[in-house]
Amino acid sequence: MSKGDDIEERLVNFAVRIITVCTNLPKTPEAKHIGGQILRSGTSPAANYAEARSAESDNDFVHKLKICLKELNETRVWLKITHKSEIFTEAKLKNLLQENEELCRIIGASIKTVLAKEEKTDLNNTTE
Secondary structure: OOHHHHHHHHHHHHHHHHHHHHHOOOOOHHHHHHHHHHHHHHHHHHHHHHHHHOOOOHHHHHHHHHHHHHHHHHHHHHHHHHHHOOOOOHHHHHHHHHHHHHHHHHHHHHHHHHHHHHHHHHHHHHHO
């Protein structure tokens, strides 16, 4: 399995876990609203990452990865709100928040790697 496949699989598994959390939220108006937000932001990174893997350029790749990162960051905030509003206990969200943080670091590192490569290429092109 390639590194990209592994990241995509982790994002898919994260999305499945998000769906499970949303399914188990109480049926109150507040929980339904928060659940909808978490469902949208927590499942989209997997699809956006799949799109990034078939990007047409490095710029397109970075753009799509940045969308993944934004969605993961939004999900983290909604999960924290879920905990602080006592809709779910921290124990139930701890592993999910940890995976969210790890995925943010991985995606962020990927963005930095591509941008550094582009910068190096630009420097080489200007010195020739």
